[in-house]
Amino acid sequence: MPRSSSRHVNINKENKTHAKIEEPTSRITRAKAQALGTSGGIFPSSKPTFKPDHKHVLRMNSKRGASDENKASVTATSGIQHKRRAVLKDVTNICENSHRNYGSFAKIQTRKQASSSPPKKIAKVSSDVCADNLHVEEDVKEKLAEELSKIRMGEPQEVTENTSECGKADRNHPTHVSEKPFGLQGHQMREENNLCEELQSNGPSIVNIDSNLEDPQVCSLYAPDIYNNIRVTELDQRPSTTxxxxxxxxxxxxxxxxxxxxxxxxxxxxxxxxxxxxxxxxxxxxxxxxxxxxxxxxxxxxxxxxxxxxxxxxxxxxxxxxxxxxxxxxxxxxxxxxxxxxxxMESQVLNFLHFQLSVPTTKSFLRRFIQAAQASHKVSCLELEFLANYLAELTLLEYSFLRFRPSLVAASAVFLAKWTLNQSEHPWNSTLEHYTSYKASELKCTVLALEDLQLNTDGCSLNAIREKYRQEKFKCVATMTPTERVLSVFSR
The missing domain is CATH 1.10.472.10 (Cyclin-like)
Structure with a gap:
């Protein structure tokens, strides 16, 4: 071979090698593209060396797979192409700034390339990619809506959400939560509502004496159950009347x-x-x-x-x-x-009673019945409370009162105390009848016997209780007597 021809071949090989070495490995910026175009570098503006539509699809379109031809061209390229794809494949701001990004990309390619066909391809690819990404976003929304619907099916019915047409929770409207109470406060409100319904069913004139839920000493939530229980237990363990x-x-x-x-x-x-x-x-x-x-x-x-x-x-x-x-x-x-x-003697008494000391007495019921009697008063009447206690304690002295149940004695003491303080109106009302479970006619025998103790018709000389309630701290209720006999009340 002639020396000139061999030299020509070597030059061609060097040019090809030089072209491969100088092939850019990074993204072409606007300034770099302009500099290469003016200096007559390896990328002349009249003949682009890469296809922007295929490269853009490989970088941007994560939803659609590339065509068989694109796959073949990517496989034919060197390891530089794989590195470039690995760096640029994660594009997260496509949908947020789609018009701005693709517009600037089109300007760069327009300045770089002289022909008018590449910008059209770029615009087409941009619209396809945006449409595909919008399609992906719709798929994600649909999956999210399905997951939310499954979660709502497992939730209780008290909590509901306002949903939009696509099934997703509407964030513009606050979620509506049922106003049913929970916890201890909810239990208190339910008990109060049940009691109010019970009182309304018994009559509109019955006053709810258990509405005070804040004072723990009143035990408003448990009082009805407690007194219903002791009304039953007062029949047990009663002493003999004979x-x-x-x-x-x-x-x-x-x-x-x-x-x-x-x-x-x-x-x-x-x-x-x-x-x-x-x-x-x-x-x-x-x-x-x-x-x-x-x-x-x-x-x-x-x-x-x-x-x-x-x-x-x-x-x-x-x-x-x-x-x-x-x-x-x-x-x-x-x-x-x-x-x-x-x-x-203590051991003998306790063993005989089998240590059963929790028994309802007249005092146990008296507190509840006085509270019912005070329901119609805006301010508690101390005279009514002291007088009812005085009359109840008088019964302790009398063996004959063992035949009356403690609740009956307590109700009669309240009845007579109200009559002593005010003879212008009937001492019994629907509230007292509801909470004592006694009608006025059922109290007649006990009230008349208690009035005899109050007036001391038998001339009893036992004065400890009378002296106690003649004191000023008890409002001297032992000195109070009605001007009219209580028998007239039952004849009305």
Whole structure:
């Protein structure tokens, strides 16, 4: 071969090698494209070296696969093409700035290429890519709507959402949540609504005395259930009404009254120290324990006082926050009984009663019935409360009142107290009838017997309770008497 021809071949090989080396490996910017065009570089403007439509499809269109020809051309290219695709394949701002991005891209390609065909292809590819991406977005929305519909099917019906036509939650409108209450507050509102419905069904004049849900000491939520329960349990564990006649031989009803009158006296601060002042519940429970024990146990009159102080010791341990010491009860008997005797009697009483000390007394019902009587008053009437308590305590002295249930005695005390304070109107109303479960006619016998105690028609000399309620701190209710007999109420 001639030397010139071999040299010509070597030059061609060098040119081809040089062309391969100088092939750009990065994205062409506007300034770089202009510089290459003016300097007559390897990319003349009259003959572009790459097809923008295929390259753009490879970079932008993630939804559609490339055609077989594009796949073949990509496979034929060098490793530089794979690197370029790996860098540019993740394009996230196509739909946000589609017009601006594709417009600038078209301007760059227009300046770079002289012919008019590439911009048309670019515009077509841009519109296709945007349409495809919008199609992908619609598919994503549909899938999201399906997932939301599945989630809503599993949710409770209290929570609902305003949905748009496509099934997606409408964010412009707030979600509507049912106003049904939850938790403890919801339970309180449901109980109050049920009680109000019950009261409305019984009559519009019945006042709801359990509407105060804020005071925990009132126990408004549980009060109806509590008093319904004790109305049943008051029939159990009642003392015998005839034990004096059938069992006891040494003691009489008058001796029993003297014992209780003495217990009322010693429970006052003048006898027991101020620190150990006993609450009224202790007195009521003491009398209940005495009568229950005497109903089945014979007691000589010499040990009747021992039984009284022992039952008061037991009741104070049950009712009082700080119960008096055993020595205090020995002291109030003037040490007639020793400490060992009191402890022995305490064990005997508790074992006989099987430690069943939680029993409803007249005081248990009296609080509820006084609250019902005060419902019509805007301000609580202290005279009504003290007078009802005074009349109820008078019944403790009388053995004959054992035949009346505690709830009946409490209702009668309220009835007579209202009549004593005001004889111009009937003392019974629908609210009291609802909460006591007694009609006025059912109280007649008990009220008349209680009026005899109030007026002391029998001339009883037991004055501990009367002296107690003649004090100014109790509004001197023991001195109040009605001007008209209560019998006239039942004849109306």
């Amino acid at each position: 034990y004096m006649e059938k069992l006891q031989q040494d003691i009489t009803p008058n001796m029993r009254g003297i014992l209780i009158d003495w217990l009322v006296e010693v429970s006052q601060p003048a006898i027991v120290s101020e620190e150990y002042k006993l609450v009224p519940d202790t007195l009521y429970l003491t009398v209940n324990l005495i009568d229950r024990f005497l109903s089945q146990n014979h007691i000589p009159k010499q040990r009747l006082q021992l039984l009284g102080v022992t039952c008061m010791l037991i009741a104070s341990k049950y009712e009082e926050i700080i119960a008096p010491r055993l020595e205090e009860f020995c002291f109030i008997t003037d040490n007639t009984y020793t400490r060992e005797e009191v402890l022995k």
